[in-house]
Amino acid sequence: MKILVPVKRVIDYNVKPRVKADGSGVDLANVKMSMNPFDEIAVEEAIRIKEAGKAEEIIAVSIGPAKAQETLRTALAMGADRAILVETDDEVEPLAVAKILKAVAEEEQPGLIMLGKQAIDDDSNQTGQMLAALMGRPQGTFANTVEVEGDSVTVKREVDGGLQTVKLTLPAIVTTDLRLNEPRYASLPNIMKAKKKPLDTKSPADFGVDTAPRLTTTNVSEPPVRQAGEKVEDVDALVAKIKALGIA
Ligand code: AMP
Numbered sequence: 001m002k003i004l005v006p007v008k009r010v011i012d013y014n015v016k017p018r019v020k021a022d023g024s025g026v027d028l029a030n031v032k033m034s035m036n037p038f039d040e041i042a043v044e045e046a047i048r049i050k051e052a053g054k055a056e057e058i059i060a061v062s063i064g065p066a067k068a069q070e071t072l073r074t075a076l077a078m079g080a081d082r083a084i085l086v087e088t089d090d091e092v093e094p095l096a097v098a099k100i101l102k103a104v105a106e107e108e109q110p111g112l113i114m115l116g117k118q119a120i121d122d123d124s125n126q127t128g129q130m131l132a133a134l135m136g137r138p139q140g141t142f143a144n145t146v147e148v149e150g151d152s153v154t155v156k157r158e159v160d161g162g163l164q165t166v167k168l169t170l171p172a173i174v175t176t177d178l179r180l181n182e183p184r185y186a187s188l189p190n191i192m193k194a195k196k197k198p199l200d201t202k203s204p205a206d207f208g209v210d211t212a213p214r215l216t217t218t219n220v221s222e223p224p225v226r227q228a229g230e231k232v233e234d235v236d237a238l239v240a241k242i243k244a245l246g247i248a
Pocket residue numbers: 006007008009036038039061062063064092094097114115116117118119120122123124125126127128
């Protein structure tokens with residue numbers, strides 16, 4: 001079985017994003033970029049499935065600018081076998097990403113497609129679901145545990161207040177949640193080896209996908225600045241304050 005792992009290059013999770021002065025978006029100039037954290041979890045899970053002898057090949061795929069090669073090299077250094085960059089400088093919305101991934105999957109015929117539950121830049125949480133719908137495949141989203149057995153995969157899903165277990169017939173789509181695993185760091189020898197692993201470059205047009213945006217971003221703004229707190233003398237003063245706010 002092949003596992004396809006879509007990985008997105010996003011602003012690093014440790015970086016505090018700066019909004020552009022004209023409110024048109026987030027300023028990405030000279031900002032550290034990394035693999036979307038949920039996608040690292042997806043790569044890790046794919047590697048564990050392969051290490052357990054239940055998959056033969058892991059293919060990482062990214063849709064984005066030439067620099068997304070770095071993200072793919074990270075996936076290769078972690079343990080993916082080969083990579084595909086679908087190169088575009090346009091911002092690609094989840095529907096177009098899902099259409100490209102569907103085309104890649106039709107060529108590669110993976111048994112499992114393992115995505116992150118969401119990309120931390122746009123917070124869409126849409127691509128995996130759209131891909132499953134476009135392909136007519138079963139989906140197990142927000143995976144907390146993934147167990148491949150024969151021609152099916154059992155996914156424990158993180159739902160409000162607990163876990164839901166679903167069994168999907170392969171080929172299937174799984175999206176990863178935070179607690180699925182702790183991704184490994186790539187070792188230096190593996191980073192070196194990853195440089196020699198195959199990385200194919202394609203374009204959205206190669207797959208006949210029109211990436212023209214369907215949405216217009218009208219404004220992006222900073223969250224409101226938090227008001228400073230106030231120290232009160234004693235509990236009575238606190239209760240009086242709360243009563244004055246009309247919430248007690
Ligand atoms: P989203 O629906 O944008 O929140 O993204 C959910 C998941 O879809 C991500 O965690 C990735 O696995 C995948 N994905 C989204 N955009 C891309 C992209 N440009 N390239 C590769 N994978 C992507």
